[in-house]
Amino acid sequence: MPEIRPVTNENWKELIALNVQDDQKHFVASNLYSIAESQFGEDVPNEGHWDMFPYGIYDDGKPVGFLMIAYNFDCARFQSFILRLMVDEKFQGKGYGRFGMSWMLDGLRADQRVKVVAISYEPENETARKLYASFGFVETGEIVDDEALALLNLR
Numbered sequence: 001m002p003e004i005r006p007v008t009n010e011n012w013k014e015l016i017a018l019n020v021q022d023d024q025k026h027f028v029a030s031n032l033y034s035i036a037e038s039q040f041g042e043d044v045p046n047e048g049h050w051d052m053f054p055y056g057i058y059d060d061g062k063p064v065g066f067l068m069i070a071y072n073f074d075c076a077r078f079q080s081f082i083l084r085l086m087v088d089e090k091f092q093g094k095g096y097g098r099f100g101m102s103w104m105l106d107g108l109r110a111d112q113r114v115k116v117v118a119i120s121y122e123p124e125n126e127t128a129r130k131l132y133a134s135f136g137f138v139e140t141g142e143i144v145d146d147e148a149l150a151l152l153n154l155r
């Protein structure tokens with residue numbers, strides 16, 4: 001069974017060693033960048049501060065992927081942003097991406113502070129678009145930082 005583990009001083013090096021395929025590299029930031037970013041979060045004008053939480057996707061004790069969730073309970077439009085999801089090139093197509101999405105959304109559904117979840121992806125990333133749509137994400141038609149924005153209403 002796959003499992004999700006927080007990034008710690010003990011596993012960050014094995015998580016930054018994970019890679020997507022060369023032709024997927026423009027779809028997602030490196031795990032090294034994401035872990036660095038998570039130390040600080042981000043202040044967005046008119047939205048406030050976003051806290052970021054990085055995790056590894058593991059199977060059988062082995063790292064297979066990475067994800068990162070952001071929260072800002074003061075943001076009126078969406079209170080959580082699924083910022084990253086990647087599965088190492090060697091382990092794609094085995095259900096780990098879907099598992100990571102389910103894990104994040106289960107946690108968010110249990111959190112009364114989160115009413116709407118956002119996600120974004122490059123418009124040509126068909127695999128990501130279909131995966132997110134299957135969880136109910138609906139595109140708003142906006143392009144933010146060259147990525148399509150999609151939202152999911154939880155409550």
Ligand SMILES: CC(C)(COP(=O)(O)OP(=O)(O)OC[C@H]1O[C@@H](n2cnc3c(N)ncnc32)[C@H](O)[C@@H]1OP(=O)(O)O)[C@@H](O)C(=O)NCCC(=O)NCCS
Pocket residue numbers: 020021024027028085086087088091092093094095096097098099120121122125127128131134
């Ligand atoms: C997108 C990504 C996270 C999906 O993870 P994954 O573990 O490979 O996907 P899963 O095995 O859970 O499959 C999820 C769905 O995508 C489909 N899928 C997976 N890889 C695919 C591919 N190369 N082409 C077409 N469909 C694909 C599967 O058929 C599955 O659909 P289903 O559940 O309806 O059968 C992974 O492919 C990845 O890391 N891609 C590169 C980085 C990226 O694009 N991240 C998202 C940025 S927004």
